[in-house]
Amino acid sequence: MPVRFEVNGKPVAVAVEPRTSLADCLRDHLRLTGTHIGCEHGVCGACTVIVDGAAVRSCLMLAVQAEGSRIVTVEGLSRDDGLSPLQTAFRKHHALQCGFCTPGILTTAHALLTEEPDADAERIRGVLSGNLCRCTGYIPIVAAVLEARAAYKAEKP
Amino acid sequence: MTIVNRYIGSPVERVEDLRFLRGRGEYVGDLVRPGMLHAAILRSPVAHGHIRRLEAGAALTIPGVRAVITAAEIAGALGLVPCIPLRLQTSPATAPFRQPAIAAHRVRYAGEPVAVVLADSAALAEDGVDAIVLDIDELPVVADRHISGRHETLLFADSGTNLAMKFTGGKGDADAAFRDAPYTRCARFRVQRHTALPMEPRGLLAEWDAAAGHMVVSGAAKVPFFNRRTVAAMLQLPETAVDLIENDVGGGFGARGEFYPEDFLIPFAARHIGRPVRWLEDRREHLIAMNHAREMEAEVEIACARDGTILALRGDVYVDLGAYIRTNGLTAPRNVAQFFSGPYRIPNIRISSHALVTNKTPTGTYRAPGRYEGSFFCERLIELAAKDLGLDSAAMRRKNLIGDAEMPYKLARVEPGDLYAETECDSGDYAHAFDRCVAEFGFEEKRKLNGRLIDGRYHGVAIGCFIEGGGAGPKELARLKLEADGSVTVSVGSAAVGQGLETVMAQIAADSLGLSIEQVRVLHGSTTLLDDGYGAFHSRSTVLGGSAVSEAAAILVQKIRKAAAERLGCAPDDVEVIDGRAGPRGGRSLALAELAADGLQTDYAFANDHRHTYAYGTAAAHVAVDPGTGEIELVDYLVVEDVGRIVNPLTLHGQAIGATVQGLGGALLEDLVYDENGQLLAGNLADYLIPTAPDFPNIRAISLEHRPSPANPLGVKGAGEGGIIPVGGLIANAVAGALSGIGAEPNTLPLSPPRVWRLANPTA
Numbered sequence: 010m011p012v013r014f015e016v017n018g019k020p021v022a023v024a025v026e027p028r029t030s031l032a033d034c035l036r037d038h039l040r041l042t043g044t045h046i047g048c049e050h051g052v053c054g055a056c057t058v059i060v061d062g063a064a065v066r067s068c069l070m071l072a073v074q075a076e077g078s079r080i081v082t083v084e085g086l087s088r089d090d091g092l093s094p095l096q097t098a099f100r101k102h103h104a105l106q107c108g109f110c111t112p113g114i115l116t117t118a119h120a121l122l123t124e125e126p127d128a129d130a131e132r133i134r135g136v137l138s139g140n141l142c143r144c145t146g147y148i149p150i151v152a153a154v155l156e157a158r159a160a161y162k163a164e165k166p
Numbered sequence: 167m168t169i170v171n172r173y174i175g176s177p178v179e180r181v182e183d184l185r186f187l188r189g190r191g192e193y194v195g196d197l198v199r200p201g202m203l204h205a206a207i208l209r210s211p212v213a214h215g216h217i218r219r220l221e222a223g224a225a226l227t228i229p230g231v232r233a234v235i236t237a238a239e240i241a242g243a244l245g246l247v248p249c250i251p252l253r254l255q256t257s258p259a260t261a262p263f264r265q266p267a268i269a270a271h272r273v274r275y276a277g278e279p280v281a282v283v284l285a286d287s288a289a290l291a292e293d294g295v296d297a298i299v300l301d302i303d304e305l306p307v308v309a310d311r312h313i314s315g316r317h318e319t320l321l322f323a324d325s326g327t328n329l330a331m332k333f334t335g336g337k338g339d340a341d342a343a344f345r346d347a348p349y350t351r352c353a354r355f356r357v358q359r360h361t362a363l364p365m366e367p368r369g370l371l372a373e374w375d376a377a378a379g380h381m382v383v384s385g386a387a388k389v390p391f392f393n394r395r396t397v398a399a400m401l402q403l404p405e406t407a408v409d410l411i412e413n414d415v416g417g418g419f420g421a422r423g424e425f426y427p428e429d430f431l432i433p434f435a436a437r438h439i440g441r442p443v444r445w446l447e448d449r450r451e452h453l454i455a456m457n458h459a460r461e462m463e464a465e466v467e468i469a470c471a472r473d474g475t476i477l478a479l480r481g482d483v484y485v486d487l488g489a490y491i492r493t494n495g496l497t498a499p500r501n502v503a504q505f506f507s508g509p510y511r512i513p514n515i516r517i518s519s520h521a522l523v524t525n526k527t528p529t530g531t532y533r534a535p536g537r538y539e540g541s542f543f544c545e546r547l548i549e550l551a552a553k554d555l556g557l558d559s560a561a562m563r564r565k566n567l568i569g570d571a572e573m574p575y576k577l578a579r580v581e582p583g584d585l586y587a588e589t590e591c592d593s594g595d596y597a598h599a600f601d602r603c604v605a606e607f608g609f610e611e612k613r614k615l616n617g618r619l620i621d622g623r624y625h626g627v628a629i630g631c632f633i634e635g636g637g638a639g640p641k642e643l644a645r646l647k648l649e650a651d652g653s654v655t656v657s658v659g660s661a662a663v664g665q666g667l668e669t670v671m672a673q674i675a676a677d678s679l680g681l682s683i684e685q686v687r688v689l690h691g692s693t694t695l696l697d698d699g700y701g702a703f704h705s706r707s708t709v710l711g712g713s714a715v716s717e718a719a720a721i722l723v724q725k726i727r728k729a730a731a732e733r734l735g736c737a738p739d740d741v742e743v744i745d746g747r748a749g750p751r752g753g754r755s756l757a758l759a760e761l762a763a764d765g766l767q768t769d770y771a772f773a774n775d776h777r778h779t780y781a782y783g784t785a786a787a788h789v790a791v792d793p794g795t796g797e798i799e800l801v802d803y804l805v806v807e808d809v810g811r812i813v814n815p816l817t818l819h820g821q822a823i824g825a826t827v828q829g830l831g832g833a834l835l836e837d838l839v840y841d842e843n844g845q846l847l848a849g850n851l852a853d854y855l856i857p858t859a860p861d862f863p864n865i866r867a868i869s870l871e872h873r874p875s876p877a878n879p880l881g882v883k884g885a886g887e888g889g890i891i892p893v894g895g896l897i898a899n900a901v902a903g904a905l906s907g908i909g910a911e912p913n914t915l916p917l918s919p920p921r922v923w924r925l926a927n928p929t930a
Contacts, residue, residue, distance in 0.1 A: 028289065042196035043189015045416070047365050048449040052851035055365060083189035096187040100179050103816045106824065107664025108186030109193065109366040109416030130863070137859035141851065143365050143417050144664060145820060146827030147859040 014075045016041065017085030025072045031065075032056040034072035035082060043083040043112045047141070054140030057113035058082045064120040083112035086119055094160030095119055095153070104153040106144030114140045118154045126161035128154075173673035173683055174880075177816040180669040181683070182414075182662075191414040194369035194385035195446050202371070203232055205435055205445035206291035207428065208281040208298050209454065210273035213309070213525035213844025214321075215302035217271055222281065225294040230286040233439050234298065237270035240434060248400040250425055253392055255331070255496035255584060262325040263523060265490035267400065267430040273302060274321055274489035275527050276845055277454030279427045282435055284443060307525045307844040311463065311486045314522040321489060321523045330491055331521045335503035335578035338514030343478035347469035351551050352481075356914045357539045357894065359461035359486065360836040362532040363856055364664075366416020367447040368456065370428060372436035379407055383433050386410035386691065388423025388661050389701035394693045400430045401437065408433075412691030418663030419828070420531035420703065421457045424493045428455075453849050457495075457530030458838055461486040462502060462539045466517070468547040474555060474562035478514035479507060479544070485521045488528035494703075495529055496521060501536025501635075504580040504589070508544050509596050509633045509782055510566045515578045525844040531703070533828060534634070534887040538894055545630045545895025546913060549902060559899075560609065560629050567596040567631060570873075585640075591633060591780040592883075593873040594808065600631060603784035603806040606868060612788050612802070616903040623790040624926070625801070626904025632891040634781040634807070636705035636884015637877065641773035643696050644714035646675065646722045648766040652746055652759030653685040654722070659699020660711030661691040665886060666817040667707055673813055674712050674880070678719030680744040681758075705884025708813055709779055710772055713878045718770035729764045730756050772878075779875040779883035783807030785826075785892045791904040796923030798834060798901065800862050805892070808870040810883035815869065822867035822889040829893025831857045834916050901925070 013022045016039060023038045030049075035041045035058065044067060047055035051069040058067045059081040087093040092100065095118060105111040114137065121128055121136045128136070133154045134147070142150065185191050222234035237247050249264040269278050283294035306319045313319070314328040321328060344350055370385040381403065386393060390410040398408040415422060428445060436443040447455065466481030483506075485499045499521040506517045519536075532538075548566075552559035568575045574590040581587070604610065607629075615625040643659040656675045660667060668688040676683045689695050690711075700710065727741040730748035733756060734741070740750040749755025785805040789798050805826055812818055835855040839847045848854040867889065874881030898912045901922065905912075910925040924930075 026289075036196075037198075041189070042193075043191075045193070045366070046195070047367070047416075048851050050449065050850055050852070053365065053449075083187075087188055092184070092187055099187055100183040103180070103820045105183060105186055106666065106817075106820055107365065107415065107417040108182065108191050109364075109664070111186050112189050115187070131860075134860040134863060139858075141365060141856060141858065143363055143419070143828070143856065144824045146823040146857070146862070146865060148823050148827075148863070148865060149820065151859065151863070 010073055012073050012076050014078045014080055016080045017082060027073060029072045030068050031070040031072045031075050032067035035067060041082050041084055045109050045112055047109065054117065055110050055113040057116045057140065059116050059120050062120065064117045083115055086115055095157040098153040098157040102149040102153040104145060104149040110140060110142045114142065114150060122158060122161040126158050130155060173677050174813050178669060178673055178683065178814055180666050181672060182666060182668050193366055193414045193416055194371055197371050197384055199373060199442040202442040202444055203284045203286065203439065204288040204291045205432055205443050206283050206288065206295045207279050208295045208300065210269060210276055210278040210280055210302065212273065212302050212304050213276045213307045214305040215273055216305065217269065217273065218303050219299060219301040220280065221299040224299065225283055225297040228290065228293055228297060230290040231283060231294040233284045234294065235282040235435055235438060237268045239438065240268060243438065244402060248430065250427065250493065251396060252491060253389065253493040255500055257582060260331060260491050262322045263330045263491040265427065265492060265528060267427050275525055277527055279431060282431050284435055284439055288446065309840060309842050309844050310524060311484045311522045314524050328523050329520060330487055330523050331496055331499065333500045333503040333519045334581050335506060335515055335517045336581065337578040340478045340480040340514045340516035343514035344469045344480055347477050348472050349555060350467055350469045351554055352467040353547060353550055353913060355464045355543050355546055357460050357462050357542055358915050359458050359838040360832050361456065361458045361838060362419035362421035364417030364419055364422045367449055367452045368422060369446040370432040371442060371444040372433040373442045374437040374440065376440060381408045381433055381437065382411060384411040384413055386412045386423065387415040387663055388418055388703060390661060390691050390693050391659065391699045391701065393425050393429060396425050397430055397433055401433060410693045412661055415663045418702065419533045420535060422663060423661065424457065424530055449851060450849055453854060454527055454846055457492055458488060458527045459498065459529050459532035459535065460539060460832065464543045466543055466547060468551050470551050470555065472555060474552065474557045474565055476510055476512050476566045479512055480516050483517060483519040485519060486524050486526065487521045488524060488526045490528045492528045492530045494531045497531045498535035500580060502540045504578050505537050506540040506544055507578060508541055509568055509631045511568045526840055533825060534891045537891050538829065541632055541891050542894035542898065542915065546898055549899045563629065563631055564597060564600050567600060570595040585776050586778065589778050592777065592875050592877050594780065594782045595873055596631065596782050598872055599782060599806050599808050599870060600784040602868065603629065603786055603804060606806065607786040607804045609786050617906040623792050624904040625790050626900040627788045628896050628899035628903055629784060629786045630892040630896040630899065631784045632782065632888060634705065634884065634888035634891060635778050636781060637709035637774060637779040638704035638706045639774045639776045641771050642700050642710035642714045643698055643771045644711065644718040645696055645769045646718045646767065648758060648762050650759060650762045652757055652762065653687060654679055654681060655687045655689065656715055657689045657695040658711045658715055659696050660707040661702035663702050670708055670813050670817060671711060671715050674715050675719050678716055679723060681746055685746060705886040708882050709878055709884050710774060712813065712880055712882060714770050714772035716880055717772055718768045721770060722766060722768040725766045725768065726758065726761060729761045729766060774877055777877040779810065779877055781807055781809045781883040781885050781888050783888055785896055787896045787900045789897065789900040789904055791901060791922060791926060793926035796919035796926060798917060798922060800830065800864060803865045805889055806868045806870065807885065807888045808872045809885040810874040811871050811881040812869055813882060818869050818885055819867055821886045822869060823865055825887060825889030826865055826893060827857050827862055829890035830862050832916065833894045833897040834918065837916050837918065
């Protein structure tokens with residue numbers, strides 16, 4: 010089936026089987042391999058992408074459901090070769106080790122801070138409860154997201 | 167020569183992060199090749215039985231399904247179905263218990279591979295798996311170690327027993343000590359089956375070049391060189407005809423990267439069909455196929471003097487090994503026998519560990535194998551003894567810690583012996599870490615809360631001590647090469663599994679070479695880089711790989727000095743190598759790029775003569791237990807560990823906190839529950855619970871450099887596992903403290919809400 014949507018600011022058109030998940034479409038058809046697949050049943054959160062502003066498990070959404078959507082993946086979080094303020098904070102706080110869950114955590118945190126740049130630690134932990142990380146113990150992740158809030162506040166008038 | 171130390175000891179931000187944060191990491195699942203086929207694996211749905219019928223015809227009629235490989239195809243090509251060798255604790259006695267690469271006639275656990283389907287897409291391969299007809303005549307299921315120990319139903323009839331191996335850790339005369347002791351106490355404990363669960367499931371991409379007779383397998387991790395030898399032997403190829411490539415790896419923790427059936431099946435399939443074959447494990451598959459760990463029961467006793475001096479330990483540990491002995495399946499049973507005594511001075515020990523096969527997924531190592539379990543058993547015994555004797559359990563621990571002046575201190579000898587049958591703690595001031603933990607945690611103040619009911623919850627506070635073995639030998643290799651642009655490429659036989667290896671090795675090399683970290687490029691793991699390598703296990707990469715890089719760099723600096731001296735007409739001893747230039751102080755100097763044409767390169771193999779490092783520490787925990795729900799809140803947690811020397815405090819801190827939270831998962835949440843038919847009841851991440859972001863917000867870690875290791879030139883000690891070791895015992899003792907008024911003794915993990923509720927409500 011043909012499907013058209015926008016990924017990281019660029020329009021794309023792909024032909025997929027109806028059973029193809031958005032995650033597989035992004036990875037296999039569009040070769041955006043930053044989106045990772047960790048469980049394929051919507052629990053681990055590694056495949057989280059931002060669809061029309063909302064953090065979505067791309068393993069639980071069919072590619073055909075994305076018709077007409079605007080999608081942001083981890084590859085679209087920073088411009089050029091630099092790191093975004095959120096990514097910079099992750100590096101500074103050592104909020105990633107193996108890096109496998111990181112794309113889903115970054116997209117989730119980005120969606121959260123875009124909507125709620127004042128989110129407190131408890132709110133951040135609550136929102137990230139749907140993203141499993143086996144390496145860090147989450148403490149540096151929460152510290153990094155807290156630090157990145159300043160950049161989102163500055164952006165939001 | 168000026169010694170410039172800029173990176174070692176500094177919280178250097180990781181070089182790996184720049185690609186991981188932008189979605190530019192390259193994991194095995196990201197690789198595609200022209201003409202690549204996708205593999206899916208049919209696994210036994212039953213735990214024990216004989217294969218009566220296996221028919222692939224219907225699968226092969228599905229358009230896009232290209233081949234089905236079963237034991238018949240493998241035996242047809244190779245003359246036999248090969249078995250997977252052991253990597254550690256090898257012994258001829260283990261031969262009957264090894265896992266065949268694919269089930270031929272008998273299946274021994276639900277999840278055992280029976281057939282491999284190759285198709286144009288992963289979805290079509292899974293369709294093919296569903297179309298295969300598999301009939302199995304079921305046999306009685308050996309569902310736990312008690313049934314196994316009766317030896318009525320044997321998993322391996324030829325062996326005559328379900329006891330795969332027995333280890334004994336021994337020292338002094340335990341029986342005599344127990345005979346004469348004024349106080350003894352016996353207890354039973356259980357640690358549940360759980361697993362490492364890296365976030366990236368396994369995956370492999372195999373490419374066979376028929377013309378060259380060469381196989382390349384991507385997706386290697388942990389021990390690529392051992393796995394290369396193994397797969398080459400199983401495919402009946404020379405070792406040099408196979409290369410294993412290490413990509414980015416989404417977590418290891420002991421389980422990822424060991425040799426599994428698929429590590430043979432996928433390369434075999436690629437050669438069989440003459441096309442690249444990729445297999446990506448899904449999570450459900452991961453939970454039944456990848457090594458499980460930790461399932462042990464202990465019946466053990468402690469003997470003490472009235473003043474709390476520990477005189478002896480004695481008893482038996484029963485290990486549920488699962489269906490086969492995997493590559494490192496005997497490491498945990500071995501370790502629990504040798505390291506049961508932890509950091510304590512215990513003169514008489516006899517701990518026997520019985521590894522019994524059952525019809526469940528085979529087990530292997532998970533971060534601190536045998537040590538986590540042994541620490542739980544030992545710390546609980548000490549707590550029970552202190553209570554019986556009316557002693558302060560914290561003071562009793564401190565009193566029995568091995569002293570600084572007793573180093574090196576010999577631990578129990580393990581039989582049957584191996585290269586580490588005798589091992590000794592290398593250095594340490596164990597009481598120093600203890601006192602630091604007491605002070606930083608505010609232990610004396612907090613412990614006053616023990617047993618108090620505040621706002622409906624019982625509070626409990628506990629402290630516990632541990633040692634962490636690291637730096638397994640025999641050696642590690644490094645190759646340093648000066649490149650044309652003046653940078654240096656470091657190739658090391660250590661493997662990266664997400665722990666920050668590239669950054670740590672670059673720090674060590676940059677300091678030794680007087681270069682900036684950007685001028686050092688680290689390559690690791692793959693068999694194309696070096697002749698040999700030993701990999702990433704037993705917290706050994708910084709210890710052995712780091713030492714190899716450091717020593718190789720020192721030699722490369724000598725070569726650079728000599729080459730520069732010849733060009734500049736001065737003595738090599740006068741040449742300083744600093745900031746990418748070489749020359750006499752104050753004189754003319756050459757950029758390193760100008761010397762690259764000399765082909766300056768160094769190979770170095772660092773051997774540690776089988777001397778382990780022993781980091782050590784103390785941890786404390788404060789919990790609040792809700793007797794109405796059985797829920798435990800971790801109010802505060804601190805771990806203090808002396809790691810000898812810190813290369814990167816940022817990554818080290820990450821190891822300490824991350825390991826602690828994994829330990830909390832094992833102590834409170836994670837449980838691979840099986841039913842009596844050998845079926846896993848926790849086969850997805852909604853049922854198998856690991857820690858999430860809101861669970862444990864209050865954890866602190868302090869790392870010390872109080873006693874460097876004398877066993878390597880850097881003075882470092884392996885430090886990736888210490889954080890997890892004390893957690894089980896500590897949390898159980900804190901819960902015991904909280905429920906002391908009720909007299910609850912939590913001797914079974916995990917301390918899940920239903921179990922804690924029963925402890926808190928004994929008459930309900």
